[in-house]
Amino acid sequence: MAWVDTILQGILLGGLYALFATGLSLIFGVMRLVNLAHGDFSILAAFIAVVAVETLDLNPLLALIVVAPVMAGAGYALQRLVLNRLLGRGVLPAVLVTFGLSIVIQNALLEIFSADSHRLNPGGIETASLPLGGGLAVGWFPLLTFAVAVLLLVTLQLVIRRSAIGRAFRAASDDGPTAALMGIDTGRLYAVAMALSLAIVAVAGIFLGIRTTFAFSSGPDRLLFAFEAVIIGGLGSLWGTLVGGVILGIAQTTGARISPGWGVLSGHLVFLAVLLLRPSGLFATSRRIH
Amino acid sequence: MTVAVERTTRAGRVGAVAGVALLAVLAAVPWVGDAGLMRLVIEFIALLVLAQMWNLLAGYAGLVSIGQQAWVGVGGYALVVLADDLGVNAFLAVPLAGLVAAVLALATSALVFRFRDAYFAVGTWAVAEVYRLLVASSPALGRGTGRTLKAVFPLPRQTRELVTYAIAVAVGVAAIAAVYLYLRSRRGLGLMAVRDSEPASESLGVDVYRTKLTVYVAAAFGTGVTGALIYLNLLRISPDAAFSISWTAYTVFSVVIGGLGTLEGPIVGTLVFVVLRELLADYGSWYMILLGGLAVLAMMRYPQGLWGLVVARWDIRVFAVQRRVRAPDTAPTPPP
Numbered sequence: 001m002a003w004v005d006t007i008l009q010g011i012l013l014g015g016l017y018a019l020f021a022t023g024l025s026l027i028f029g030v031m032r033l034v035n036l037a038h039g040d041f042s043i044l045a046a047f048i049a050v051v052a053v054e055t056l057d058l059n060p061l062l063a064l065i066v067v068a069p070v071m072a073g074a075g076y077a078l079q080r081l082v083l084n085r086l087l088g089r090g091v092l093p094a095v096l097v098t099f100g101l102s103i104v105i106q107n108a109l110l111e112i113f114s115a116d117s118h119r120l121n122p123g124g125i126e127t128a129s130l131p132l133g134g135g136l137a138v139g140w141f142p143l144l145t146f147a148v149a150v151l152l153l154v155t156l157q158l159v160i161r162r163s164a165i166g167r168a169f170r171a172a173s174d175d176g177p178t179a180a181l182m183g184i185d186t187g188r189l190y191a192v193a194m195a196l197s198l199a200i201v202a203v204a205g206i207f208l209g210i211r212t213t214f215a216f217s218s219g220p221d222r223l224l225f226a227f228e229a230v231i232i233g234g235l236g237s238l239w240g241t242l243v244g245g246v247i248l249g250i251a252q253t254t255g256a257r258i259s260p261g262w263g264v265l266s267g268h269l270v271f272l273a274v275l276l277l278r279p280s281g282l283f284a285t286s287r288r289i290h
Numbered sequence: 291m292t293v294a295v296e297r298t299t300r301a302g303r304v305g306a307v308a309g310v311a312l313l314a315v316l317a318a319v320p321w322v323g324d325a326g327l328m329r330l331v332i333e334f335i336a337l338l339v340l341a342q343m344w345n346l347l348a349g350y351a352g353l354v355s356i357g358q359q360a361w362v363g364v365g366g367y368a369l370v371v372l373a374d375d376l377g378v379n380a381f382l383a384v385p386l387a388g389l390v391a392a393v394l395a396l397a398t399s400a401l402v403f404r405f406r407d408a409y410f411a412v413g414t415w416a417v418a419e420v421y422r423l424l425v426a427s428s429p430a431l432g433r434g435t436g437r438t439l440k441a442v443f444p445l446p447r448q449t450r451e452l453v454t455y456a457i458a459v460a461v462g463v464a465a466i467a468a469v470y471l472y473l474r475s476r477r478g479l480g481l482m483a484v485r486d487s488e489p490a491s492e493s494l495g496v497d498v499y500r501t502k503l504t505v506y507v508a509a510a511f512g513t514g515v516t517g518a519l520i521y522l523n524l525l526r527i528s529p530d531a532a533f534s535i536s537w538t539a540y541t542v543f544s545v546v547i548g549g550l551g552t553l554e555g556p557i558v559g560t561l562v563f564v565v566l567r568e569l570l571a572d573y574g575s576w577y578m579i580l581l582g583g584l585a586v587l588a589m590m591r592y593p594q595g596l597w598g599l600v601v602a603r604w605d606i607r608v609f610a611v612q613r614r615v616r617a618p619d620t621a622p623t624p625p626p
Contacts, residue, residue, distance in 0.1 A: 034408035036356065085590060091407040095354050096546055097589050099411070103539045104582035107575040220535060224419060227412045261433075265423040268416060272401055275413075279404045 014249030015146030018242040019204035020226035023197035030193040037102035039222030042205035060120035075198030079191040109216035120209040228271040234281025305608035335462035341556035343512040349551035351505040357414030361391040363532035365517025373441035384518040391514025422533035436528030473611040546585040549595025553609040
C-alpha cells in the first residue's frame, strides 16, 4: 500500500510540475523562446503573494487575483520592451538576457526578503486530506493543484484551437514572418503570449508556496523541472506536458522513498534516460503548437 | 599588384611587449605584495580562464552552456580525490583534474549534444545539477558537507601560497596562449567559419560536429583545471559552492560585458567584474544585480561589448586571430 501511496503522491506532484511547464511550453511553441528566468518569475510571484497576503490580509489563493495580473503585466512589458527587440538575432541574445534576468531576480529577492525560507498559509486546506480507504489518503490541496492544472490545460487548448488569438498563435508558431505579412501584429501577439505564460507561472508559484517552503534561490529548480516535463512529454503536445509532469513527479516521489536524498536526482535521471532512449519525447507531434 | 595576407597587427606587437611587462609585474607580486594581493590575482586569473573557456564555447562554437559549473565542481573534487585519496602530488593533480573533467565531458556530450540552441543551455544546466546531486549523495566525497584538501597541510604556508600563485599564472598564460594559437590555426579558422555559418562551413569541408565536440571537451578541460586551481587556493570544497550556478553567472556577465567572440573581451569583462565587485564589497549582492543589469543592457544595445566599442572606434586588435588581405596601394580591407 505504501507504494500505491508513493505513486499517487507522484501523480499529484506531477500536476504542479505541469503548471510550471505549461507556461514554458506555450512561449516556446509560439516564438521558439526559452525563458531561463521562468522559475525565478514563479518565485517572484510567490513573494509578491507574501506581500499581498500581509498588506491586504488576503488568503493566498485569493491573492492570485492580484498577483496573476501583476505578473501578466510584467510579462507583457518584458516582451515588448526587451525580448521583442532581440528577435531575428538568433537564440543567443534571448538566452543570455533571460539568464541575466534570472540572476538579477534572485539577487533582488535576496536583498529584499533575505535568505529566509517563506511559506504561504491558506488556512487549513494544505493539511486536510481525503481518506480513500485501506489506509490511503490524498491531500485536498495536491488534488486541487492537479485539478487546476488540468483545467488550465483544457482552457489553453480550447483557446488555441477555437479562438482568434489562438489562431494567431498557431500561425506565428508555424511561421512568424509570414504571419506578420498576413496582418498579425506579432510583436503584440508575443507580448500577449508572454503575459499568459507569466500569469500561469503566478498560479504555479502560489501553489508551490502553499505546498512547500521557498526562498530566493528556489527558481532554477522550477525551471529545470518544467523543462524536463516538457522534454519528457514531447514538444508541441500540451497533454504530453501533463504526462511529462506526472512521470517526473512519480520519479521524484519514488526516488525519495528509496532514499531521502534521491528524490530530485531520480527525476533528473529519468529525464536523461528518456532523452537517451527517445530524444523527441514520449508524445512529440511537431515543434508547433496545435 | 601583389596582395599580402596580413596576420599580425601593430596593436598585437605592442600587446606582446605589454604582455611581457605584465608577466614581470606578476612575477614581482609575491615579493612586493601580501598574501591578500596574491589571492586576489589568483582569483582574477581563475575567473579570466573560466571566461575564456566559456567565450570559446558561446562566442565561437555557438554552444551556449549554462552548465560550466559542472566542470568547476568536477575539477575541484578531482583535485581532492587525487591528492588526498590517491596520493598524487596536489600541484600535479591540477592538470590531471582537467583531464578528469575532459573525459566526463566527452561522455556527457552524448546526452547534451542531443539539444540544440536554447535547449542546450537548459540541458547543460540540468546535467550540472545531476553532477552536484551525485556528489552530494556520495559518502566518499563527504556528502553535502564536502571535503577539506589535507594533502597540502604538511607544507609551510608560504610555500603553498607561492606554488599556488605560480600555478595560477602558468594556467592563465597557458589558457590565453592555447586559445590564441588554436584560433590562428587551421582548425581555428574552421571554428570561426562554423560560427559565421554552419551550412556554409560544412559545405567547405569543415566537420561541424567534430569541431564543436573538440571545443566542448577542451573548454571542460580548461574549466576543470581552473576548478582545481580555485580549490587549491580555498582548500575547502562543498557541492553547493563548487557546482554553484554563480560560476557560470560570473563568467557569462564578464564575457557579455567585455565582448563576446573576441579574445580581448573576456579580459576586459573580468577586469570590470572584479573591480565592480571589490568596489561594492560592502553592499551585499547588489554587485550581481548591477552586473546582471549591465549584461542585459550590453546584449540589447552593445552586443559586441566594451571591447567592441574600442574596436569600432580605434580598430585595435591585440590578438590577431583574423587574416586580413592587404594590397600595397589600397587601404586595408577589414574582415567581413
